Amino acid sequence: MRTVVDLTRCQGYAQCVFLAPGVFELHGEEGLLYATAVPEDQEDRVRQAAAACPVQAILLGEEVSIGAR
């Protein structure tokens, strides 16, 4: 599974960092870092993070890229 965050939508609510701290990381109070290739044991957590994002900025799938929805 791959994931891409649309950083033009991201508001830094950090719900993804709570739910999948092995994949999403907060740099300072708002900058978001993340791994695009999701390790298999993190897939459930990343699905939760994508569902929970208050601005629905997290895209999931095998072939996501910015601009494709």
Place this chain on the structure above:
Amino acid sequence: MASETLLARITDYSSRPDPYPLYAELREAGPVVRQADGSYLVGTYHEIAALLHDPRMSVDPRTRGAEAQQLPFLRLDDPEHHRLRTLAMRPFGPPHTPHRVDGMREEIDRITRELLDSLGAGERIDLVDDFAYPLPVTVICRLLGVPREDEPLFRAWSDALVAAADVRPGSDTTETDKAGEQAKMEMGGYLVNLAEQRRGKPSDDMLSAFVNEPDPALRLSREELAETAILLLIAGHETTVNLITNGVLTLLRRPDQLDLLRRRPDLLPRAVEELLRFEPPVHMRERIPRADVDVAGTTLPEGASVVLVLASGNRDPKRFDEPDRFDPTRPDNQHFGFGSGIHLCYGGPLARIEAYSALGALLPRLGTARLVEDPPPYRQNAMLRGPRHLPLHL
């Protein structure tokens, strides 16, 4: 005009099982609907979103002339709100403690299992008292470092505080307010005392972290600690219970959706978001304009009480297709279940993990479960709305 009595009709106890037709009436009459007592209701999605993000809209009751000495950050505006929320977040979430909530998953699953094991099969249970209430209470106690055995004590305080914070147009609130103040003093004293016992001998809980913070600039004062601990203990156990209970009620009413989730547990995270939209535990929140604020051609006057009906925004057909349909596969579900903007729920990720655990473990058992009563009896509270009991045959 009938629309002037909407808030009174919404908060009337007889509306608790199904307030949604009144919310539809509110949106028809809206976007801004003045009430006979001088307050205002807003029930449409886009207007609620704009007001939740408008820095002129205060949460501080002193903005409408109420007296208050000390307030929790839920009812403070920035910059004070930001300072206290950031300090309270340090031992709980990112960026300082990103693994705390994720690290509670196993323990939450264990508590879920123990509660379910004690239920047995073929029995009549009360989902609220036997499961949906004890789960979040046990979790928030563990998180804060509050003894679980003291539950009868803080349940009484919490009941009094939550009753005082409810929306009650036209009723005399002197007594409830007084009881709320008294409960707040006692509960604050109790929690600060617990924290003090951990000074110098920290254990792995948030009261310990607050009272043992080495940097004086990052330390909460005694009053701030009391307010914050009360807020977390109450928020942690008056809301999640309704999410779990509403979840079970909603699924038992819709065997096709229950079936879908039983076949596709990977949909559970989206189903939980859809529950937060469709049957949210928090139905309304108050805001007070610091200056006259224009919304869609109506002026919200400075100092007025403005009630944002989040649960109505969640059902606005201008924002959600077929809003009255419960659809766990709904795309782009930006609901108001946890609010939005700077006061977005602090504990949302914890509540979600509790709901995944609770509903995930219940799903296999719900196939043969039956509701004993529909609608079930509801709690009095209109703002924090949910069943008081949910009798089931498992």
